[in-house]
Amino acid sequence: MIRKANKNDIKGVIDLLYQADAVHHGIRPDLFKGNTPKYDEQELAAIIDDASKPIFVYEDGNILGHAFCQITEVKNHRLLQDIKTLYIDDICVDEKARGQHIGKALYEHVRDYAQSIGCYNITLNVWEGNDSAFSFYQSMGMKVQKTGMETIME
Numbered sequence: 001m002i003r004k005a006n007k008n009d010i011k012g013v014i015d016l017l018y019q020a021d022a023v024h025h026g027i028r029p030d031l032f033k034g035n036t037p038k039y040d041e042q043e044l045a046a047i048i049d050d051a052s053k054p055i056f057v058y059e060d061g062n063i064l065g066h067a068f069c070q071i072t073e074v075k076n077h078r079l080l081q082d083i084k085t086l087y088i089d090d091i092c093v094d095e096k097a098r099g100q101h102i103g104k105a106l107y108e109h110v111r112d113y114a115q116s117i118g119c120y121n122i123t124l125n126v127w128e129g130n131d132s133a134f135s136f137y138q139s140m141g142m143k144v145q146k147t148g149m150e151t152i153m154e
Contacts, residue, residue, distance in 0.1 A: 017037035069088055
């Protein structure tokens with residue numbers, strides 16, 4: 001079942017955040033410290049209370065996946081069109097539950113939610129080297145919007 005997260009889900013969500021960090025640390029140990037969740041319990045509790053940052057969880061008695069989202073709106077910008085965007089900050093499926101289409105179910109739930117609140121688009125970032133995530137999002141119909149680049153100063 002997919003639903004909005006509540007404060008009882010914090011421990012399960014943090015367990016998944018450790019898994020997401022392990023993936024990112026494996027790809028970019030120069031940027032990600034490793035063995036560190038993106039949010040602590042207090043930060044997560046505040047996000048759960050923030051309507052502009054919905055978190056959805058997939059649970060079957062245990063939290064098997066999450067999708068962190070952020071709603072943003074551009075209005076009266078000099079250059080940009082007025083649009084509402086749902087940004088997916090993170091989707092993670094428990095490594096023991098992968099291959100069960102939980103990620104697809106979460107993405108489709110987020111897509112339906114974005115449509116129901118009048119979003120123009122859904123955006124997200126994928127780290128270079130996270131080929132499985134990139135392929136997954138392409139299979140969901142997503143396309144590259146822009147490319148971020150860097151030069152590391154050594």
